[in-house]
Amino acid sequence: MYMLRIMSTLAWRNLWRNHRRTIIMISAITIGVWAMIFMTALMRGMVNEMVRDGIRALPGHVQIHGRGFLDDPGINNLLPMKDEDVTASFDAAGFDAWAGRIRVPAVVTSERDSRGITLYGIDPVRERDITFVAGDIVEGRFLEDADDSGVVIGRKLADNLETELGKRIVIMSQDPDNEIADRGFRIVGIFEARLEAYETSMLFAGKSAIQKMLNVPDRINEVVVLGDDYRNVDPVVRKVTDLVGPGVEVLPWYEVDSYLGTMMTVMDGFVLVWMIVVFLALSFGLVNTLVMAVFERVREIGLMMALGMRPTSILLQIVIESLLLLLLGLLIGNVLAGATVYWLRDGIDISVVAAGMEMFGASSLLYPQLTAHDVVLANVVVLILGSIASLSPAWRASRYDPIEAITKV
Amino acid sequence: MAKQSAILSVVISLLAHPLAASAQQPDAAEIVRGAIDHWRGTSSYSEMTMIIHRPDWQRTMSMRGWTEGDKRTLVRVTEPQKDRGNGTLMIDNTMWTYSPKVNRVIKIPSSMMSQSWMGSDFSNKDISRSDDIVDQYEHNLIGTTEAGGHVTYEIQSVPHEDAAVVWGKEVLTVRDDYVLIGHEFYDQDGMLVKKLTSLEIGEMGGRSVAIRQRMGKVDEPDEWTEVRIDAIEYGVELNDNVFTQSNLRNPRN
Numbered sequence: 001m002y003m004l005r006i007m008s009t010l011a012w013r014n015l016w017r018n019h020r021r022t023i024i025m026i027s028a029i030t031i032g033v034w035a036m037i038f039m040t041a042l043m044r045g046m047v048n049e050m051v052r053d054g055i056r057a058l059p060g061h062v063q064i065h066g067r068g069f070l071d072d073p074g075i076n077n078l079l080p081m082k083d084e085d086v087t088a089s090f091d092a093a094g095f096d097a098w099a100g101r102i103r104v105p106a107v108v109t110s111e112r113d114s115r116g117i118t119l120y121g122i123d124p125v126r127e128r129d130i131t132f133v134a135g136d137i138v139e140g141r142f143l144e145d146a147d148d149s150g151v152v153i154g155r156k157l158a159d160n161l162e163t164e165l166g167k168r169i170v171i172m173s174q175d176p177d178n179e180i181a182d183r184g185f186r187i188v189g190i191f192e193a194r195l196e197a198y199e200t201s202m203l204f205a206g207k208s209a210i211q212k213m214l215n216v217p218d219r220i221n222e223v224v225v226l227g228d229d230y231r232n233v234d235p236v237v238r239k240v241t242d243l244v245g246p247g248v249e250v251l252p253w254y255e256v257d258s259y260l261g262t263m264m265t266v267m268d269g270f271v272l273v274w275m276i277v278v279f280l281a282l283s284f285g286l287v288n289t290l291v292m293a294v295f296e297r298v299r300e301i302g303l304m305m306a307l308g309m310r311p312t313s314i315l316l317q318i319v320i321e322s323l324l325l326l327l328l329g330l331l332i333g334n335v336l337a338g339a340t341v342y343w344l345r346d347g348i349d350i351s352v353v354a355a356g357m358e359m360f361g362a363s364s365l366l367y368p369q370l371t372a373h374d375v376v377l378a379n380v381v382v383l384i385l386g387s388i389a390s391l392s393p394a395w396r397a398s399r400y401d402p403i404e405a406i407t408k409v
Numbered sequence: 410m411a412k413q414s415a416i417l418s419v420v421i422s423l424l425a426h427p428l429a430a431s432a433q434q435p436d437a438a439e440i441v442r443g444a445i446d447h448w449r450g451t452s453s454y455s456e457m458t459m460i461i462h463r464p465d466w467q468r469t470m471s472m473r474g475w476t477e478g479d480k481r482t483l484v485r486v487t488e489p490q491k492d493r494g495n496g497t498l499m500i501d502n503t504m505w506t507y508s509p510k511v512n513r514v515i516k517i518p519s520s521m522m523s524q525s526w527m528g529s530d531f532s533n534k535d536i537s538r539s540d541d542i543v544d545q546y547e548h549n550l551i552g553t554t555e556a557g558g559h560v561t562y563e564i565q566s567v568p569h570e571d572a573a574v575v576w577g578k579e580v581l582t583v584r585d586d587y588v589l590i591g592h593e594f595y596d597q598d599g600m601l602v603k604k605l606t607s608l609e610i611g612e613m614g615g616r617s618v619a620i621r622q623r624m625g626k627v628d629e630p631d632e633w634t635e636v637r638i639d640a641i642e643y644g645v646e647l648n649d650n651v652f653t654q655s656n657l658r659n660p661r662n
Contacts, residue, residue, distance in 0.1 A: 111575045
């Protein structure tokens with residue numbers, strides 16, 4: 001212990017013998033650590049937004065379907081239980097928010113054009129807490145209740161169909177017997193979404209009206225449940241599974257929208273790779289600095305050995321020196337990264353590249369997100385890999401032959 | 410209504426029963442209902458020619474059609490050779506097509522109902538429906554003209570709120586002997602989008618019939634489809650198996 005204190009004192013003093021070099025090295029480590037933490041926070045923020053948007057764009061946190069629905073999302077894979085039974089049991093279970101839907105592929109026709117879309121028969125009251133649409137109405141109104149006989153369509157779809165608010169459109173789909181089911185609806189609301197794809201592919205109508213049109217009274221084919229945190233949906237999945245029993249499929253959002261799910265997993269791997277890459281660049285500087293420090297002090301090290309210092313202590317001294325260097329850099333780097341994230345807490349406007357970002361589902365305002373996990377990971381990576389990197393010069397220093405070292409010019 | 414007019418054009422079988430002369434101001438819905446009952450109220454066999462005209466090409470198809478009531482229709486192409494045997498069968502509002510090249514009977518799904526029928530200006534939906542015009546619309550008589558010994562009624566039909574009709578209104582022009590003179594489709598801003606016009610009316614199969622009818626979009630005057638009746642026979646005895654998928658595939662008549 002006494003030995004360790006002497007070594008630490010020696011290392012600390014050695015560090016400041018060439019303070020310019022030390023300060024440069026600390027700056028390098030600081031910038032590296034800052035880059036690791038801040039960039040990770042940025043990417044996390046981006047993915048976070050994507051996932052949150054993605055979830056708000058309908059998947060919810062947990063979905064329930066009849067078996068086979070995901071392969072053939074249509075009228076032929078209804079949930080085995082009735083709409084009202086679902087309502088009773090889900091209301092009793094006390095979820096944050098949930099909604100039943102009937103969702104079928106359909107064709108919408110105006111006087112001048114027709115388009116294929118996904119028709120959502122929704123319960124607007126429940127859906128308000130779950131989907132984006134209720135809040136993104138730019139003209140007209142959102143649906144009022146499940147019996148509402150109007151529809152809400154996307155701005156882009158309205159443009160494609162050359163129709164507008166207040167006009168009638170015809171929706172055609174198929175009932176369970178494959179007979180054509182169609183009906184006219186009046187457009188009561190137009191929504192704008194951040195992603196154009198949502199605007200062109202979704203059409204919302206009252207659930208009861210759609211059930212009637214499709215000739216499936218009191219049946220639905222999708223239930224969406226919202227928990228309190230998208231990163232922790234397993235408890236909700238378990239609760240729902242217990243509630244609905246076998247015969248239906250209960251899926252968390254990352255399986256419903258596997259693109260989003262994969263995104264999260266890829267992100268975790270990417271963060272680690274990013275940190276290691278930054279560290280590798282950093283480690284060359286670190287090793288070089290230590291090699292220089294050792295090289296300058298060959299005679300001194302020889303003298304210490306000649307006076308009876310053990311090679312282990314020499315090794316320890318160099319490693320401690322590098323650790324002190326790293327710790328200083330980490331400290332400043334962490335503080336700096338934290339400060340930057342705090343400074344940018346209102347989001348970074350990246351609308352200049354919004355079109356490109358939209359392509360992969362991100363929005364144009366970026367909120368950096370600092371997670372404890374990433375900060376710890378960055379620090380651990382730097383400390384552990386830094387110590388390992390410093391072992392090589394330290395090992396060389398401890399292997400000197402005292403006589404040769406002393407006589408070296 | 411589009412449906413109806415189309416049927417009209419394809420199968421033209423208007424009865425030549427003049428409206429009761431006593432009715433001073435006949436009810437618009439009754440004229441429409443009467444017209445449909447009379448042109449589809451009986452069975453018929455007809456031979457037709459369909460001309461599809463486009464700015465840079467035109468093609469002509471000959472076909473034969475059978476109808477029974479307003480629910481059952483079978484149309485089969487006879488010329489040109491490469492399209493021979495292509496057929497369409499309609500029962501109620503359901504439609505099947507058959508093409509000898511793929512040797513399959515295909516039920517037209519809802520997603521294809523608004524697509525063109527055999528490349529013409531009629532959509533599948535135009536062709537497959539018939540009697541919706543009566544109860545899915547609000548009919549109003551908006552004009553009466555007299556010319557050449559006939560009274561012509563102009564009827565404005567506005568679809569009901571939940572009717573599966575995209576048009577804002579349709580205007581039918583019907584002669585007092587139930588021959589459809591014209592059928593106009595207006596969008597919801599009141600702009601004329603497309604119209605069906607009877608170009609030639611004459612006696613055939615013992616009735617007044619619109620012999621030549623043309624359907625075209627107002628925006629593109631160079632694109633139209635014309636249906637010409639070459640021969641028609643009313644009140645024919647039709648076997649039950651005429652309107653079956655197996656007959657669509659393997660013609661026995």
